[in-house]
Amino acid sequence: MAFNILxxxxxxxxxxxxxxxxxxxxxxxxxxxxxxNGKEGLDLVNQHWIDLVIVDINMSVMNGEEMIDHLxxxxxTSDIPVIVVSSExxxxxxxxxxxxxxxxxxxxxxxxxxxxxxKKVMEGSNERSI
Amino acid sequence: MRDQFKEIxxxxxxxxxxxxxFIFSFPEDQRDTIDYDSALTTSVSFTGPFSGKLVMAISKQxxxxxxxNMLGVDEETSLPQQQDALKEVVNVICGNFLPxxxxxxxxxxxxxxGVISNADQARFLHDGKPTSVAKIKLESGQADFYLxxxxxD
Numbered sequence: 001m002a003f004n005i006l007x008x009x010x011x012x013x014x015x016x017x018x019x020x021x022x023x024x025x026x027x028x029x030x031x032x033x034x035x036x037n038g039k040e041g042l043d044l045v046n047q048h049w050i051d052l053v054i055v056d057i058n059m060s061v062m063n064g065e066e067m068i069d070h071l072x073x074x075x076x077t078s079d080i081p082v083i084v085v086s087s088e089x090x091x092x093x094x095x096x097x098x099x100x101x102x103x104x105x106x107x108x109x110x111x112x113x114x115x116x117x118x119k120k121v122m123e124g125s126n127e128r129s130i
Numbered sequence: 131m132r133d134q135f136k137e138i139x140x141x142x143x144x145x146x147x148x149x150x151x152f153i154f155s156f157p158e159d160q161r162d163t164i165d166y167d168s169a170l171t172t173s174v175s176f177t178g179p180f181s182g183k184l185v186m187a188i189s190k191q192x193x194x195x196x197x198x199n200m201l202g203v204d205e206e207t208s209l210p211q212q213q214d215a216l217k218e219v220v221n222v223i224c225g226n227f228l229p230x231x232x233x234x235x236x237x238x239x240x241x242x243x244g245v246i247s248n249a250d251q252a253r254f255l256h257d258g259k260p261t262s263v264a265k266i267k268l269e270s271g272q273a274d275f276y277l278x279x280x281x282x283d
Contacts, residue, residue, distance in 0.1 A: 010242060011221070013200055013214040020202050058221070058240045087225025091234040107222045108149035 002030035003051040003122060008041035008067065009085070010059040014107075018054055018085065018114065025115030027122070038067030045077055052122060057086040057093075065093075068100050081125045083117055085109065135231065139262045142227045143275055147268075150222055151215070152199045153192075158267040164189065164274045171246040172216045174224050178238030182261070182279035184224045185246070188216065189271025217243035223275070 005022065009015050015034050022029060033048060035041040039062040041055065053071070057064040064084055071077045082102040088094060094104050103121050105113055140157050147153045169187040176182060188196075197207040197215035207215070221243045228238050260276040 011214055011218045013211060013218050016201050060242050087222040089225055089229030090237045093237050108146060
């Protein structure tokens with residue numbers, strides 16, 4: 001099964017780095033969607049079937065934490081796996097997002113970290129209801 | 131304490147450049163500041179337990195290679211890509227540095243980084259004394275990093 005993956009980051013360079021890491025990782029990819037803030041990301045989630053969201057925290061318009069809150073509040077999107085990729089260093093904030101069911105990757109990261117985390121998250125989400 | 135602070139600053143800067151852009155760098159504390167006419171400058175502000183900004187000025191000739199390394203491409207990168215790459219570098223350095231001096235549980239809001247125009251470069255130099263400065267040598271250029279913390283110099 002190949003996954004539809006949404007990448008939400010205000011840096012186009014970081015989005016490309018994540019995409020490259022995903023392609024190198026061997027994760028089966030169906031469609032890749034990109035958004036530059038949480039609001040654009042939510043719009044894409046409402047338009048397409050998304051299997052995994054990879055999201056930054058600090059973005060203008062709507063940040064990553066707010067986007068995760070919106071995803072979790074909506075029954076149709078509440079079980080979408082989320083990986084936060086950020087340079088955030090506050091353990092308090094990271095714990096808060098983990099409590100929302102998100103996994104966390106710290107920037108800078110290696111492609112191996114992306115691969116391992118995506119595999120772990122997607123293995124645990126096989127029973128996501130359609 | 132100030133020496134320890136500076137040491138951590140250098141460590142975060144060199145580690146980030148190496149991990150994010152595959153660029154090796156070396157502290158060059160004794161030299162003059164970079165020639166700002168030949169540099170591109172980016173800045174990011176933050177608020178939290180304390181507020182301030184991190185400014186990075188880097189030799190223009192280094193930037194295309196830095197962006198290409200980050201993107202993993204051989205072809206020439208565009209100016210927007212290069213600026214975006216610099217903004218990401220300064221963002222990651224800031225995100226990694228703040229918890230090392232404020233503590234792991236403190237929460238900061240890091241603003242969206244921006245490119246500083248040539249005119250504003252001159253202004254920021256007279257915009258108070260930086261709390262810490264890291265001057266580094268790169269293979270084909272230099273970079274200066276200025277940390278400003280409001281109310282501290």
